[in-house]
Amino acid sequence: MKTDKHSKRKFARTRFLAAVVTSSPAVVFVYSPLLAGMTVVGIVVPFAMGRFIDALVGGLPPVAPFAVLAALLAARAVLTPCLQRFAISRARMVELRLQERVLAAVMDFPPAELSPLADGSLVAKLTRDAYAVGGFVSGLYPRLLTAVVTMAAAGIALHSRSPVLSIAFMAFIPLAILLFVPFTRRFAANAHSVRKKSDGAFAALFDFFRSLPFLRTLDAERRFAEAPRQSLQELKDGNCAMDRLTVAFGALLGATLVMGEIAVLGVAGALAARGAIPVGDVVVYQMLFLAAMQSVQGIVSLLPETAALREGVDSLDEILGRAPPRRGGRRIDAVESVEFRGVTFAYPGADAKPVVKDFSASFRAGRIVAIVGANGSGKTTLLRLATAALAPQAGEILVNGSPIAALNEGFFRRRLGIVFQDSLLVSGTVRDNITLRDPDFTASDIDEAMTLSGLKEVVGRLPDGLDTRVGLNGQSLSGGEMQRLAIARALIRRPGILVLDEVTNHLDAEARAGFGKLLRRLAPGRIVLVVSHDHAIIELCDEKISCQIPG
Numbered sequence: 001m002k003t004d005k006h007s008k009r010k011f012a013r014t015r016f017l018a019a020v021v022t023s024s025p026a027v028v029f030v031y032s033p034l035l036a037g038m039t040v041v042g043i044v045v046p047f048a049m050g051r052f053i054d055a056l057v058g059g060l061p062p063v064a065p066f067a068v069l070a071a072l073l074a075a076r077a078v079l080t081p082c083l084q085r086f087a088i089s090r091a092r093m094v095e096l097r098l099q100e101r102v103l104a105a106v107m108d109f110p111p112a113e114l115s116p117l118a119d120g121s122l123v124a125k126l127t128r129d130a131y132a133v134g135g136f137v138s139g140l141y142p143r144l145l146t147a148v149v150t151m152a153a154a155g156i157a158l159h160s161r162s163p164v165l166s167i168a169f170m171a172f173i174p175l176a177i178l179l180f181v182p183f184t185r186r187f188a189a190n191a192h193s194v195r196k197k198s199d200g201a202f203a204a205l206f207d208f209f210r211s212l213p214f215l216r217t218l219d220a221e222r223r224f225a226e227a228p229r230q231s232l233q234e235l236k237d238g239n240c241a242m243d244r245l246t247v248a249f250g251a252l253l254g255a256t257l258v259m260g261e262i263a264v265l266g267v268a269g270a271l272a273a274r275g276a277i278p279v280g281d282v283v284v285y286q287m288l289f290l291a292a293m294q295s296v297q298g299i300v301s302l303l304p305e306t307a308a309l310r311e312g313v314d315s316l317d318e319i320l321g322r323a324p325p326r327r328g329g330r331r332i333d334a335v336e337s338v339e340f341r342g343v344t345f346a347y348p349g350a351d352a353k354p355v356v357k358d359f360s361a362s363f364r365a366g367r368i369v370a371i372v373g374a375n376g377s378g379k380t381t382l383l384r385l386a387t388a389a390l391a392p393q394a395g396e397i398l399v400n401g402s403p404i405a406a407l408n409e410g411f412f413r414r415r416l417g418i419v420f421q422d423s424l425l426v427s428g429t430v431r432d433n434i435t436l437r438d439p440d441f442t443a444s445d446i447d448e449a450m451t452l453s454g455l456k457e458v459v460g461r462l463p464d465g466l467d468t469r470v471g472l473n474g475q476s477l478s479g480g481e482m483q484r485l486a487i488a489r490a491l492i493r494r495p496g497i498l499v500l501d502e503v504t505n506h507l508d509a510e511a512r513a514g515f516g517k518l519l520r521r522l523a524p525g526r527i528v529l530v531v532s533h534d535h536a537i538i539e540l541c542d543e544k545i546s547c548q549i550p551g
Contacts (some may be wrong), residue, residue: 102316
């Protein structure tokens with residue numbers, strides 16, 4: 001079973017890389033034939049060199065052999081950089097296409113699947129792993145193609161001059177390759193370890209830098225720098241282990257190559273001394289053997305890079321290889337009801353204790369529902385379940401009598417207005433944060449949302465009004481201003497489900513008083529779900545649902 005799974009994975013990697021190469025017809029139909037032709041020219045060079053030496057030794061005119069040799073060397077000198085530049089440009093294009101595919105795939109993830117993904121590991125896939133696969137086009141693929149063509153051409157050329165030497169040469173190649181097979185598993189294990197440690201380092205660094213401004217304020221940054229420092233040390237240890245293995249591998253590879261070269265020189269020299277072959281053929285055989293063995297060396301030396309490439313493909317496949325989410329087709333014009341039936345949800349973890357257990361409730365349009373309970377009783381989790389940001393492990397959630405999964409995702413999400421206690425703002429202007437760059441919202445829509453949320457006065461004080469840039473997480477705004485902006489963003493959508501999680505925490509007394517009146521204005525035609533510790537707000541609600549911490 002394990003072998004079958006491994007074979008499928010190996011086939012999937014091969015298919016992935018084949019798709020990468022064939023994604024550019026120019027690589028298949030232009031670059032590859034030219035590279036193969038240049039490789040064959042490299043095999044012809046030793047023969048031209050041998051003829052030139054024989055002409056010098058035999059007292060024949062050397063001009064013609066020299067001209068041929070010079071033309072071949074010049075052709076290689078001109079063609080090599082052209083092919084390299086082409087391969088590098090194709091590699092960069094492959095990287096960009098992969099990055100665009102990963103971005104598109106991540107944006108297609110349901111929120112419930114997207115939330116657990118670490119920012120650092122996603123960035124690693126977009127940079128490190130896409131770069132590794134792009135490097136396959138500009139590095140590994142040309143070297144592999146060159147090695148295969150060189151071995152085949154060298155074998156044929158040797159056979160045409162000396163069948164005995166060609167048989168010995170062809171026998172030496174598999175022996176040399178078998179000598180390095182044991183390294184394959186170790187390189188694979190090391191590359192996997194390095195990739196995981198790299199992911200850990202990316203995640204630790206992202207977490208640290210995200211909290212660094214706050215930690216610096218309290219002079220606590222050095223104490224929290226230990227986690228990223230430790231992850232970087234672990235990554236360094238993993239890379240050092242790979243370096244040691246690579247050095248040992250290279251030493252064995254070099255020794256094997258020297259032994260083979262000595263053997264060929266000895267045999268060819270003995271044959272030339274007896275007059276069995278021309279003196280020039282000593283150079284021919286030696287250069288052919290070196291070319292062929294360097295090809296073997298090139299293939300075998302790909303092990304470290306191949307292991308890293310394999311990890312890059314596997315890492316990208318964690319995103320690109322996922323089955324596309326099942327799409328519901330039902331479109332709804334209005335949200336009339338949301339019903340929970342025996343819903344249970346637990347966040348992933350070692351204990352995996354349910355935060356919500358066997359919960360049932362029904363919410364109707366036109367009603368304001370307060371969800372109350374102690375901290376940790378699952379209030380915010382219920383809100384996230386109601387908006388499909390989380391998916392229950394048991395039970396079901398129905399919207400207008402249909403499972404959420406059966407609804408058209410886009411239509412459903414455009415009918416949500418969400419304000420959580422941590423008002424997440426996006427990098428951009430105030431206008432961007434209100435409209436989320438939806439061009440369908442008009443100036444009057446924006447003005448109405450700002451008036452209802454109390455944001456209009458705030459915008460009037462900003463230097464560039466709606467075009468003021470707020471930065472990620474609203475660094476240029478106060479907590480109350482950020483909350484008003486988040487409320488305006490929810491209201492402009494005229495949502496069928498309005499979710500308000502502790503929205504009055506950052507508002508002043510006047511704004512909280514006005515918020516109660518706003519609730520009554522918002523209730524008709526929509527479901528309003530409120531989590532709040534403000535008793536005045538709770539008293540304005542039509543009903544209360546109490547959450548209990550699961551036993």
